[in-house]
Amino acid sequence: MATPAVALDSGRLVGLPLHCLINAFIDMPKQRQRKRTLARELALQLLYMADENRGLAEEDVDYHLETADAPSEVTAFTRQLVLGTQSRQAQLDEIISAIAVNWKISRMSVVDRNILRMASYELLHIEDIPPKVSINEAVDLAKKYSTADSGSFVNGILDKILSRHGKGKTPGKGNPSPGAKV
Numbered sequence: 001m002a003t004p005a006v007a008l009d010s011g012r013l014v015g016l017p018l019h020c021l022i023n024a025f026i027d028m029p030k031q032r033q034r035k036r037t038l039a040r041e042l043a044l045q046l047l048y049m050a051d052e053n054r055g056l057a058e059e060d061v062d063y064h065l066e067t068a069d070a071p072s073e074v075t076a077f078t079r080q081l082v083l084g085t086q087s088r089q090a091q092l093d094e095i096i097s098a099i100a101v102n103w104k105i106s107r108m109s110v111v112d113r114n115i116l117r118m119a120s121y122e123l124l125h126i127e128d129i130p131p132k133v134s135i136n137e138a139v140d141l142a143k144k145y146s147t148a149d150s151g152s153f154v155n156g157i158l159d160k161i162l163s164r165h166g167k168g169k170t171p172g173k174g175n176p177s178p179g180a181k182v
Contacts, residue, residue, distance in 0.1 A: 036129075039074045040118065040137055043081035044145065047114040050086060058083060085114075085121040092120045099160045111146045112154060119158050123166050131162050 046064060050056040061082050065075040085092065093105045096116050105113055119138035123131055135158045142150035 035071060035073050036077055037137060037140075038070065039077035039081065040141060042068065042070065042074065042078040043085070043118055044111070044114055044141055046078070046082045047085060047118055048110055050082070051110050051114055055086060056082070080126070081118055081121065084125060085118050088121060088125070089117060092117045092124075095120060095124075095161060095165060096157060099157050099164070109146060109150070112142060112150050115141050115146070115150075115154055116157055119154070120161055123158065123162055131166055135159065135162065 042065075046056060046061060049064075061079060065078060068075065070078075096113070097103075097105055100108075108116070115138050119134050122129060122134040122138075126134075135155060138158055139151045139155045142154040
C-alpha cells in the first residue's frame, strides 16, 4: 500500500521502505547524525516519490514520516520542506528555469531538480537557516545521491538564485546584519 522510498546503493537511489533508511541513519554514530541533514535526505526521498507520482498528498507525507520512526525535530523539518516545496513548485521551477537557461527542468535528473527545488525553497522561504548552509547541504546531497558533476551544477544554480532572489531574508533570522559579529 505504501509507496517505497528511495535509498542509496553505491551512490545511486533505489527503492526501499522509508523506515529502513531512517532507522539505518539514526543508528549511525552520533557525530554523523545531524537532524536537519537527515530531514533533508528524507525530504529528498519524499520529493523524489512525489515527482514520480505527480505529487504526494499531505496524508501520504504524514504516513511515511510516521512509519519512519524518526525524532520529532526531523519529521517536523522534513514535513516543512516537502509540503513547502510542493506548494511552491511552480514558482520554484520558474526561478530555477530562469537561472538554468540551457536546461529545462524536465530534462534535469529527478534527483537534481528536487534538490534544486528543495534548496531554493529553503533559501527563499526559511529565514532561520543561513543561505550558505542551505547551499552546502544541497551540494552534499547532490554529490551523495547524483552524478559526479551534480555538486557543481547545483552549487552554480543555487548561488545565482541567492544572488538574484535571496536578498529578502531578514537580518538576525539566519543572516547576520551587516557589521554584526558572527
